[in-house]
Amino acid sequence: MPEIKEYVDIVGQSVIDELYIFARHLQGKTIQNINSTPVGGGVAEILTRMVPLLRQLEIDARWDVIKGNERFFSITKSMHNALHGAAENISADDLEYFTQVNRENAAEINFVGDIVFVHDPQPIILIERKQELGKKWIWRCHIDFTEPDPNVMSFLKNYIEQYDAAVFSAPSFSRKLAIPQVLISPSIDPLSDKNRELTDHEIETVLNRFNLDRSRPIVTQISRFDYLKDPVGVIQVFKLIKRYADCQLVLAGGGATDDPEGAKVLEEVNAAAADDPDIHVIFLPPSSDIEINALQRASAVVMQKSLKEGFGLTVAEALWKGRPVIASAVGGIPLQITHKYSGILTYSIEGTAYYLKQLLNDPEYAEKLGANGREHIRNNFLITRHIRDYLMLFISLYHDEDMIYLG
Numbered sequence: 001m002p003e004i005k006e007y008v009d010i011v012g013q014s015v016i017d018e019l020y021i022f023a024r025h026l027q028g029k030t031i032q033n034i035n036s037t038p039v040g041g042g043v044a045e046i047l048t049r050m051v052p053l054l055r056q057l058e059i060d061a062r063w064d065v066i067k068g069n070e071r072f073f074s075i076t077k078s079m080h081n082a083l084h085g086a087a088e089n090i091s092a093d094d095l096e097y098f099t100q101v102n103r104e105n106a107a108e109i110n111f112v113g114d115i116v117f118v119h120d121p122q123p124i125i126l127i128e129r130k131q132e133l134g135k136k137w138i139w140r141c142h143i144d145f146t147e148p149d150p151n152v153m154s155f156l157k158n159y160i161e162q163y164d165a166a167v168f169s170a171p172s173f174s175r176k177l178a179i180p181q182v183l184i185s186p187s188i189d190p191l192s193d194k195n196r197e198l199t200d201h202e203i204e205t206v207l208n209r210f211n212l213d214r215s216r217p218i219v220t221q222i223s224r225f226d227y228l229k230d231p232v233g234v235i236q237v238f239k240l241i242k243r244y245a246d247c248q249l250v251l252a253g254g255g256a257t258d259d260p261e262g263a264k265v266l267e268e269v270n271a272a273a274a275d276d277p278d279i280h281v282i283f284l285p286p287s288s289d290i291e292i293n294a295l296q297r298a299s300a301v302v303m304q305k306s307l308k309e310g311f312g313l314t315v316a317e318a319l320w321k322g323r324p325v326i327a328s329a330v331g332g333i334p335l336q337i338t339h340k341y342s343g344i345l346t347y348s349i350e351g352t353a354y355y356l357k358q359l360l361n362d363p364e365y366a367e368k369l370g371a372n373g374r375e376h377i378r379n380n381f382l383i384t385r386h387i388r389d390y391l392m393l394f395i396s397l398y399h400d401e402d403m404i405y406l407g
Contacts, residue, residue, distance in 0.1 A: 001052045002191040010190055011384050019384065022391035023057035030060040031394065032113025036076070036122035038065050039286040040254060041224065042186060042313045043119050043142050049189040049383060050390075057387075062113060066105040066123045071097065076122045077261060082149035083121070083156075084228060084308040095155060099125055111135065115394055118163075127162045136397040139163040142186070143310040144331040145173035164397055169311045170332040182393055185335060186311045187386035188320060188377070193289035195320055198297060206294035210250075210282055217247040217300035217360055222292050222317075224253050225265040225283070228308045230328075233349055235272045235279060237305065240353040242278070245360040252282040252295055297321050301359050301366065305352060309333055316381045319343065319373030324366040326355050336381065342373040 008016055031054065035043050047063050054061035068076070075094045082088040102125035111129060115136045118126055120143065130137050139160055145168065157177070160166055165180045174181050188195055207214055219238065223229040231251050238249040251269060254262075266283060273279040284291055296302055302318035302325045309331030316336055318325050327333045329345040337343035344359070346352040359366040 001049075004053055004056045006191060007382075007384055010378070011382060015384050015388075019057055019387055019391065022388065022395065023054075023059055025395050026059050026391065029114040029394070030062060030112055031115050031117060032062045032064065032111065033117045033119065034064045034066065034109070034123050034126060035119035036066055036068065036073075042311065045194075045313070046186060046383075046386075047119075049192055050387060053383065053387060064109055066102070066109075066126075068101050068105075068122070072101045073122075079121055079152055079156075080143060081228075082152040084144050085147040085149065088149065088152075090152065102126060103128070115397065121156055124156060124159045127159050130162060136394075137163045138165050138167060138393070138397075140167040141173065141310075142169060144308040145175060146308075146331070148175075165393065167393070170335055173331075184386070184389045184393065185332060185381060186313055186316075187381050187383045188313055188316045189383045190320060194293050195317055196293070198290070198293055202290065203294040203298050206291050207298055210280060210295075212248060212250065212280065212298070214298060217245065218250060218295075218298055219247055219301050219303060219356065219360075220250040220252065220295050220299040221303045221305065222252050222296065222314045223304065223306075225262045225269060227261065227265055228306060229253075230305045230307050231265065231269045232272045233307075233352075234303055234305050235269070236349050237303070237352045237356060238279065240349070241357045241360070244357050247278070247300070247360060249279045250282060250295055250299070251280070252284055252292065254284045254286060254288070292317075293321075296323055299323055300363070301326060301356060303352070303356070304328065304333065305346075306330055306333070312336065315343070316377050319370065320377045322367075322370040322374045324359050324369040325373060326352055326359070328352075336376065337373070338376070341369070342376045343369055 004016060033047055037044050051061045051063050075098050078088040078090050106126045106129050111133050117138045117140060119140045127137055161178045163179060165182055166177060167182045167184050168174055169185050171183060212218060221234050225231060234251060269281055273281050296318050302323045304312050304315050304327035306312060306328045311332035315325055315327050315333055325343040326346060327337060329347055334345060337345055339345040344355045346355060
């Protein structure tokens with residue numbers, strides 16, 4: 001883990017000095033993060049980087065993970081899909097079981113935080129301990145709340161409104177709530193193995209391992225094997241443009257311990273890829289940061305064809321590496337891409353194919369998009385900005401008049 005002073009060369013000394021100033025206002029306070037998985041997905045990735053940096057700022061930051069069995073995580077996956085607008089059959093018995101598992105976790109967790117920071121719906125009912133324990137409680141929503149299923153939203157709203165504040169990643173996710181709502185977008189760590197500079201040898205080693213030909217353009221999507229990431233749609237795009245461009249497609253990613261659908265999606269992706277030697281489907285374990293970094297850096301174009309998206313950190317990762325990105329205009333992705341300036345936003349398979357063909361045939365334009373995208377990420381979506389926003393939120397909990405409302 002890098003020392004916080006190592007970020008000075010990227011963001012400037014004044015940014016780091018500001019973090020120390022804010023952190024001094026939280027001396028003696030414990031920040032306790034709670035989520036549903038220690039590995040896989042953006043939440044775990046962010047906490048893995050952020051908690052040690054908060055400790056370097058002399059803040060007592062903790063991280064706990066709730067427990068659940070296969071049934072619990074199957075229910076939470078259905079809730080996740082429903083909040084993204086999908087039709088899901090979630091019964092009263094399912095919600096009762098979801099509540100029961102939360103209460104079991106609430107009885108086991110040692111709530112040591114002065115601020116309890118609960119991430120996403122899986123552990124949301126832990127808030128029931130607030131009346132007994134006191135403390136400050138924040139609920140952080142990392143998913144796309146644009147069109148949530150009204151029944152699931154109604155169920156969750158009863159708990160969300162017991163928190164002191166709710167945090168969303170994009171303005172379009174805000175709901176009508178009786179508590180303050182705060183806009184804080186996620187971030188990437190430029191010094192992590194997934195985002196740091198790599199040597200040509202490191203990149204070449206990864207490409208050779210996966211039998212990729214660097215002399216031919218590589219188009220890549222990095223994401224969990226999840227229906228909402230639409231990997232089969234990416235294959236359809238590739239098949240449309242393949243006759244116009246001699247290129248290769250990489251679909252690389254893994255799963256999360258709280259996502260039981262990943263294996264089925266991976267099976268469908270392999271079936272769609274069939275025997276095309278130019279489509280490389282790569283399942284990556286959680287420790288594959290160097291591999292992801294190398295695949296993105298070697299790509300002529302990076303795609304993120306999500307159907308729904310909480311934020312889409314893979315977009316920020318690719319832009320940080322100066323790669324041109326084509327992504328769906330959903331969730332938090334439009335915060336990262338200004339169409340035709342720092343990337344390309346699309347709405348359909350045909351539109352995605354049109355722009356992919358354009359970028360592959362015009363490398364100079366693609367390079368300009370990547371350069372503009374890198375500067376946009378530097379200015380808005382690095383972990384130092386993320387930490388600053390969280391510190392300001394934590395401080396504001398003790399000064400209600402300073403709370404920043406969202407939309």
